[in-house]
Amino acid sequence: MKTRHKKLALIGGALAVLGIVAALVLNALNSNIALFISPTDVVAGKAPQGKAFRIGGLVKEGSIKRQADGVTVSFIVTDTDTDLTVNYKGILPDLFKEGKGVVAQGRMADGGIFVASEVLAKHDENYMPPEAAKAVGDAHARAAEKKAAAQAAGGQAAPAANPSAAPPKY
Amino acid sequence: MTDRFNIYRYAAPSAFYPLAGAMVPWFAAAAVLFGLAGLWLGMLVAPTDFQQGEGYRIIFIHVPASWMSMFIYLVMAFWAAIGLAFNTRLSGMMAQALAPTGALMAFLSLWTGALWGKPMWGTWWVWDARLTSELILLFLYIGYMALVAAIDDPRRADKAGGLLLLVGVVNIPIIYFSVKWWNTLHQGASVSLTKSPSMAATMLWGMLLMALCFWMYSIAVALIRVRTIMLERERNTDWVRETLEGDGK
Numbered sequence: 001m002k003t004r005h006k007k008l009a010l011i012g013g014a015l016a017v018l019g020i021v022a023a024l025v026l027n028a029l030n031s032n033i034a035l036f037i038s039p040t041d042v043v044a045g046k047a048p049q050g051k052a053f054r055i056g057g058l059v060k061e062g063s064i065k066r067q068a069d070g071v072t073v074s075f076i077v078t079d080t081d082t083d084l085t086v087n088y089k090g091i092l093p094d095l096f097k098e099g100k101g102v103v104a105q106g107r108m109a110d111g112g113i114f115v116a117s118e119v120l121a122k123h124d125e126n127y128m129p130p131e132a133a134k135a136v137g138d139a140h141a142r143a144a145e146k147k148a149a150a151q152a153a154g155g156q157a158a159p160a161a162n163p164s165a166a167p168p169k170y
Numbered sequence: 171m172t173d174r175f176n177i178y179r180y181a182a183p184s185a186f187y188p189l190a191g192a193m194v195p196w197f198a199a200a201a202v203l204f205g206l207a208g209l210w211l212g213m214l215v216a217p218t219d220f221q222q223g224e225g226y227r228i229i230f231i232h233v234p235a236s237w238m239s240m241f242i243y244l245v246m247a248f249w250a251a252i253g254l255a256f257n258t259r260l261s262g263m264m265a266q267a268l269a270p271t272g273a274l275m276a277f278l279s280l281w282t283g284a285l286w287g288k289p290m291w292g293t294w295w296v297w298d299a300r301l302t303s304e305l306i307l308l309f310l311y312i313g314y315m316a317l318v319a320a321i322d323d324p325r326r327a328d329k330a331g332g333l334l335l336l337v338g339v340v341n342i343p344i345i346y347f348s349v350k351w352w353n354t355l356h357q358g359a360s361v362s363l364t365k366s367p368s369m370a371a372t373m374l375w376g377m378l379l380m381a382l383c384f385w386m387y388s389i390a391v392a393l394i395r396v397r398t399i400m401l402e403r404e405r406n407t408d409w410v411r412e413t414l415e416g417d418g419k
Contacts, residue, residue: 008255015336022340026351034353035298056353093292095221103296103355120292123221125360127229127369133220 036103039077039084047108055084055114056103056122064098077102077114088116095121181260183400184409190393197393201386208379216372228286229373233361234381235278238388239307240342242272246314247339250332260396262328263403265335266318267396271388273311279304291355299348300356303341310338324403 026033036056037047047053055077063076073092076083086104096102101122109115128136180186212230219226246265253261283301284294295301314331321327349358361367367374404410 004256008251011251011255011336015339018337018340022344026344030352033299033351035296035355036353091292093290095290096292097221100221118293120296120355121290122355123290123357125357125368127219127222127226127360127373129217129370130220132370 038079038082040079040082042084042108042114043082050107052105052107052117054103054105055086056101057084059096059098059100059102061098075102077104084114085112086114086116086119088119090117090119092119093121095123097121181258183260183263183404184407186260187397187400187409187413190397194390194393194397197386197390201383201390204379204383204386208376208381208383211372211379212376216376217370219373222290225286225289228282230376230380232279232282232286233377234384235275235282236304237381238384239272239275239279239304240345242268242275242388243307243310243335243342244339246272247335250335253328254332254336259403260400262324262332263396263399264392265314265328265331267392267399268388269311269315269318270395271391273308273315275384275388276304276308276311280308287355293355296355298354298356299352300345300354303345303348306341307338307345310334310341314338 036054039055039057041047042055047055057077057079060076060078060083063074065074066072067074067087072087072089074085074087075098077086078084086106087109088104088106096119101124103120103122104114104116105118105120106114106116180189208230212227216227218224246268249261249265249268252258253265280301283304287296288294314334317334318327318331321330348354349356360369361374361377369377401410401413
């Protein structure tokens with residue numbers, strides 16, 4: 001083995017070791033690197049107690065309500081499994097919409113309500129013209145209608161999948 | 171060096187200097203052409219986005235800059251490995267010549283990302299895995315340049331800088347896969363090798379043309395820079411004297 005090949009092997013070996021070390025460290029830090037936790041984890045008690053943290057998920061369809069004081073907005077964040085009600089006083093980003101991704105920072109208050117101090121919109125990685133988005137939405141709506149008709153005919157209540165256009169990953 | 175592979179001839183600065191000089195105008199011209207085509211397609215032809223409106227168009231700078239910032243680092247790490255293993259003179263110079271462009275790309279990526287994040291997400295900055303690891307990449311570039319500049323002997327500077335580059339290379343997969351591995355505010359990749367792109371075709375082409383433009387620009391400026399570094403480092407050799415006594419080309 002020539003010296004330079006030895007050196008190359010040494011560099012390769014050192015990089016492999018470094019990669020494994022980095023992977024182990026990152027794996028150990030996993031929960032600390034995550035920017036937000038899901039409503040399911042909050043309900044399961046995995047949220048930090050008495051500290052601010054971030055939750056993330058989708059804004060549930062039809063859940064955005066402005067409260068009587070006129071400034072507090074209340075909405076439900078869902079991971080399609082568990083729901084969590086969020087109260088927020090402040091300006092919402094433009095992309096904050098029902099059925100879209102959201103990340104909220106705040107802490108748990110009494111009654112299982114999450115009081116947010118900051119709400120960020122999380123959009124997905126799809127880019128298309130509005131006409132194409134409408135076509136996709138229409139197609140999904142038709143598919144959902146068909147499914148509902150089939151269910152009504154068959155009488156078999158299958159768990160309803162989320163019919164909205166390509167649910168964003170979060 | 172063997173005579174079998176002719177390409178090794180260009181590992182010598184005296185042979186690479188004129189070759190680099192001859193290549194610069196071609197890459198520069200290609201950068202201008204791809205840039206004009208990409209900007210035209212991206213700014214004028216590509217349709218409005220269904221959820222972000224016109225604001226998404228910053229993608230035509232943001233994504234190529236981010237790709238470039240990661241790729242240039244990989245190329246520098248490659249040169250660092252070659253330099254450490256084979257003790258070649260040119261590899262350290264190549265790594266040094268690429269560093270400022272890589273730092274510029276990382277900075278552009280972060281800066282355009284902040285400009286994009288404010289209207290869309292509602293914040294300039296958030297400490298999520300993607301943004302933080304890209305910031306670390308910028309620090310790696312700056313750290314490499316500072317380290318190399320701080321050591322007077324260029325060969326030792328190359329060795330120290332090369333080690334830093336190789337250690338930092340673990341950050342690149344972390345940046346790239348951060349949006350897959352962890353919950354982040356940053357969305358996933360729209361374009362990747364494992365799935366079909368989730369973008370309209372004209373948007374995609376605009377972005378790819380801009381990426382080509384960034385490639386060509388980076389190659390052109392790196393070649394210009396490596397020529398200067400070659401002259402500076404080899405100033406006591408015959409070929410530099412002959413080159414400078416000639417027409418300066």
